[in-house]
Amino acid sequence: MATTELEIKNLTHFYDGQKILNIPYLPVQAKECLVIFGPNGAGKSTLLRIASLLEKPSQGEIYHRGVLVPLPAPLSLRRRLVHLLDRPLFFRGPVRDNLLYGLKIRGIGHKEQQKRLAEISAQFKLEPYLERQPDELSAGEKQRVNLARAFILQPDILFLDEPLANLDVRTREEILVEFKQIRKEKGQTALLVTHNREEAAYLADRMAVLVNGEIVQSGKPEEVFASPATVEVAHLMGQETLVEGTVVGQEKGLLKVALANHFLYTLGTCSPGEKVTVIFRPEEVILAPEKPESSVRNWFHGLITEIKALDKLVLVSLDCGFKLKAYLSRPALEELKVSVGRKFWAGVKATSLSIKPFKDGPQNETTQLKRIL
Amino acid sequence: MVSFSEIWPIIRLTLIVSGLSTFIAFILALPAAFFLYLNQFPGRKLILSLIHTGMGLPPVVVGLFVALFLWRSGPLGSLNLMYTPAAIVIAQVILAWPIIAGLSLSALEQVDPALLIQAKALGASPTQLLWTLFCEARLGQISGIIAAFGAVISEVGAVLMVGGNLKGHTRVLTTAILQETRLGHFRLALILALTLIIISFAINWCLTSWQQKGINRWRQPSWK
Numbered sequence: 390m391a392t393t394e395l396e397i398k399n400l401t402h403f404y405d406g407q408k409i410l411n412i413p414y415l416p417v418q419a420k421e422c423l424v425i426f427g428p429n430g431a432g433k434s435t436l437l438r439i440a441s442l443l444e445k446p447s448q449g450e451i452y453h454r455g456v457l458v459p460l461p462a463p464l465s466l467r468r469r470l471v472h473l474l475d476r477p478l479f480f481r482g483p484v485r486d487n488l489l490y491g492l493k494i495r496g497i498g499h500k501e502q503q504k505r506l507a508e509i510s511a512q513f514k515l516e517p518y519l520e521r522q523p524d525e526l527s528a529g530e531k532q533r534v535n536l537a538r539a540f541i542l543q544p545d546i547l548f549l550d551e552p553l554a555n556l557d558v559r560t561r562e563e564i565l566v567e568f569k570q571i572r573k574e575k576g577q578t579a580l581l582v583t584h585n586r587e588e589a590a591y592l593a594d595r596m597a598v599l600v601n602g603e604i605v606q607s608g609k610p611e612e613v614f615a616s617p618a619t620v621e622v623a624h625l626m627g628q629e630t631l632v633e634g635t636v637v638g639q640e641k642g643l644l645k646v647a648l649a650n651h652f653l654y655t656l657g658t659c660s661p662g663e664k665v666t667v668i669f670r671p672e673e674v675i676l677a678p679e680k681p682e683s684s685v686r687n688w689f690h691g692l693i694t695e696i697k698a699l700d701k702l703v704l705v706s707l708d709c710g711f712k713l714k715a716y717l718s719r720p721a722l723e724e725l726k727v728s729v730g731r732k733f734w735a736g737v738k739a740t741s742l743s744i745k746p747f748k749d750g751p752q753n754e755t756t757q758l759k760r761i762l
Numbered sequence: 763m764v765s766f767s768e769i770w771p772i773i774r775l776t777l778i779v780s781g782l783s784t785f786i787a788f789i790l791a792l793p794a795a796f797f798l799y800l801n802q803f804p805g806r807k808l809i810l811s812l813i814h815t816g817m818g819l820p821p822v823v824v825g826l827f828v829a830l831f832l833w834r835s836g837p838l839g840s841l842n843l844m845y846t847p848a849a850i851v852i853a854q855v856i857l858a859w860p861i862i863a864g865l866s867l868s869a870l871e872q873v874d875p876a877l878l879i880q881a882k883a884l885g886a887s888p889t890q891l892l893w894t895l896f897c898e899a900r901l902g903q904i905s906g907i908i909a910a911f912g913a914v915i916s917e918v919g920a921v922l923m924v925g926g927n928l929k930g931h932t933r934v935l936t937t938a939i940l941q942e943t944r945l946g947h948f949r950l951a952l953i954l955a956l957t958l959i960i961i962s963f964a965i966n967w968c969l970t971s972w973q974q975k976g977i978n979r980w981r982q983p984s985w986k
Contacts, residue, residue, distance in 0.1 A: 472883035
């Protein structure tokens with residue numbers, strides 16, 4: 390059974406008299422990578438500073454391996470947690486000195502320092518850079534040195550604040566893979582904050598969505614992406630289409646929902662007359678020039694209004710009486726001859742839709758606590 | 763013919779008083795610079811302005827005030843320091859202190875505050891944080907030492923006023939040059955002047971080498 394490395398309980402934090410964090414309970418399990426995901430200004434970095442014992446919360450308790458941490462935290466305990474800021478900052482001197490900084494201030498012996506340096510340099514492929522100045526390194530190399538100087542300390546928990554925010558796509562992907570692999574190998578517990586969906590999805594064993602200082606949902610990333618707890622989380626998870634509707638009733642085991650000028654079928658247990666928000670995920674929407682014979686239950690005829698080229702896919706917007714979006718691959722776009730102004734059929738399986746009660750907002754503390762526990 | 767034994771006591775005293783006053787000023791200025799860097803309080807701007815004014819303080823004014831304090835009837839007259847090497851050191855510390863404090867503070871202010879947060883987040887204790895800050899601002903602090911040493915070794919007004927240029931007792935290179943020029947001993951004055959320049963250059967060479975080594979290691983262009 391997984392042990393709990395860190396627990397945050399009844400945390401409230403104020404800044405300039407304004408409550409910016411309100412977290413009843415947040416555990417970090419041993420060897421997991423917990424990702425705090427949220428928009429800018431949600432309080433992610435403050436939460437990370439509090440969790441890493443760098444900042445004292447206005448109220449609340451922090452438990453380290455089940456023991457209540459006195460705040461401000463003693464240095465001996467602070468040294469068991471390592472926090473990397475949102476950009477790599479280096480001390481004067483070569484990479485070697487920077488890697489050894491944390492070991493030296495902990496009074497670790499020379500022999501052990503050299504042993505750990507050799508090990509970590511090999512893991513992060515830093516041997517050629519040890520005598521170079523950090524200023525001479527590329528952004529990706531700098532970030533690798535930054536991560537290595539945290540791993541070399543073998544902390545109980547590693548705290549990372551948007552570690553890959555300033556990197557180009559290719560470097561970020563390389564470091565993501567490297568970080569995940571080394572973290573898994575070492576069984577390093579990590580708490581990471583990010584506003585990048587792909588980063589969160591790739592790295593997280595578990596993720597917690599922070600909105601306006603409150604954790605509105607937590608769970609495995611695939612659960613959070615597939616079934617966002619609120620409309621706001623759905624937006625954050627990239628669910629491009631949210632449509633309001635009213636539940637009409639049940640039909641053949643499916644819930645029938647009336648939209649502005651359509652009916653749609655989905656799974657759910659809402660009562661007739663209840664107002665709901667239907668969440669369409671663009672990757673689940675199929676496009677066809679003619680309505681095909683298929684098991685797909687929901688078909689909408691709409692005019693293509695916009696085609697937006699993305700990194701690897703294309704996002705097609707349709708006006709079906711409501712706005713609907715679908716991802717297409719580039720070959721599919723050409724084959725289907727999709728263009729702005731043409732009418733297409735958009736299909737969505739009943740099982741691919743999710744619905745939320747229309748009256749939305751962060752759940753109360755008891756609901757949050759139950760969900761997290 | 764001028765013998766080395768004749769000028770050696772002057773060189774030795776010059777090195778002792780200038781070195782000692784720069785060292786004492788550094789020891790006193792560094793905590794002040796750290797305090798001003800780490801604290802915000804009413805009157806801080808006034809103190810900064812006074813330090814910056816002190817960086818250009820006329821030596822004769824310093825000499826006058828030190829003389830007033832050390833004069834037999836002055837507040838510190840009982841110490842009998844007037845016309846002693848100690849009086850010269852006091853005057854030179856007053857001249858060097860604002861230079862080192864001002865330049866050290868500028869150097870500290872150039873250190874990215876986030877770097878200190880990162881040091882703390884890597885586990886540095888408060889003392890280790892101060893040491894890290896000191897190391898990061900080392901280049902500017904060496905500049906302060908260079909500037910202060912240059913100012914005190916070449917200074918003549920205050921030294922003459924509080925030291926008195928007593929042969930074998932308080933005569934330093936600058937006051938000796940002045941004395942020999944007045945007496946028309948231009949050859950000796952030139953030898954002393956040359957000696958002063960060589961000493962000043964040698965010490966500054968050492969300090970500058972140390973400083974430039976730091977700069978070269980620190981500021982490699984990233985495009986290289």
